[in-house]
Amino acid sequence: MAEQPVEAYYSAIDEGRYDDLRALLASGFVHDRPDRTIDGPDTFVGFMRDDRPLTDTSHALDAVCANEDDSEFAVRGTLLDADGDPLFGFVDVHTVENGAISHIETFTN
Template sequence: MTVPRTADPDRLARAYYDALDAGDYDRLADLLSPEFVQRRPDRTFEGRDRFVAFMRDERPMTDTTHAVDAVYPKGPGVAVRGRLLDADGDEVFAFVDVFSVDDGRLAALETYAASSDE
């Protein structure tokens, strides 16, 4: 699926979680700019190919769902507040993702996360 370059930040962010949860890594790659960077508390991924490879082949939990609780689409990007749920629907952690958007694609992602134990 090709993502239209006119896609708004809210739709791009929701499509990101849909593709990730469905394991649709071709669609995920299409949503991201080639220079995509994700920064999160435990590591940084530089480049779309590296990020998609990690999500497809290396992440420790793949049977998860992103529950999006709120989307804040105003500004140059979009912020999303949500929870990562395991296969049983239990919360693994809460997160806030802040996406930068450039030329109709997700260009960067800053992830802030807290475990459900905190």
């Protein structure tokens, strides 16, 4: 099922399972964020593990919507701090190819 990697992506980040996160990403993975573009799955995992400003966060997902062929998923949610307080809302658009996430574009408010 194509939706599984998208939901597993957030769990892997929230639980600090970086090997599992890497396994979800395609070899040509790119993440376009409001503040930067991260090119490559290993660079992305390194950023999530070592360089992101807050690592004790969790993602509360409000909605996961797929297109007809399950190749794109829009995920709406809120990033929560360690106390469960909202930091900001987000929408991530995931592109899934051959069961792996190849691209994410993030929008925040």
